[in-house]
Amino acid sequence: MMKKTSALKVKTGLTAGGITVYGSPTCPWCKKQQEYFTQKGVSFEFTDCSSQACPDFVKAYPTTVSVGFINF
Numbered sequence: 001m002m003k004k005t006s007a008l009k010v011k012t013g014l015t016a017g018g019i020t021v022y023g024s025p026t027c028p029w030c031k032k033q034q035e036y037f038t039q040k041g042v043s044f045e046f047t048d049c050s051s052q053a054c055p056d057f058v059k060a061y062p063t064t065v066s067v068g069f070i071n072f
Contacts, residue, residue, distance in 0.1 A: 019044040022054050023062040030062040 019037065021044055023030030030046075037044045049058060057063070 018067050020047060020065045021045070021062050022047045022049050022058045022065070024048065024050040026050070027061045033062045033064060 019042065021030065021033055021037070023033070023046070025031075025048060034044070034046060047054060049061065054063075
């Protein structure tokens, strides 16, 4: 029998339905992520980790945090 694991709970300061992309403006994968959301008409906030401190949970770029369910 498989053990049920709980998801990592992180305080982000976002409201339900909010999306934040943490990354660097020079990161090609960050650019692709932003282009995808823009093409789909999904609003998001980009946090530039190269010019300001990012939360401890950001270990690689891009890190995308979505609060709640968003179908796009």
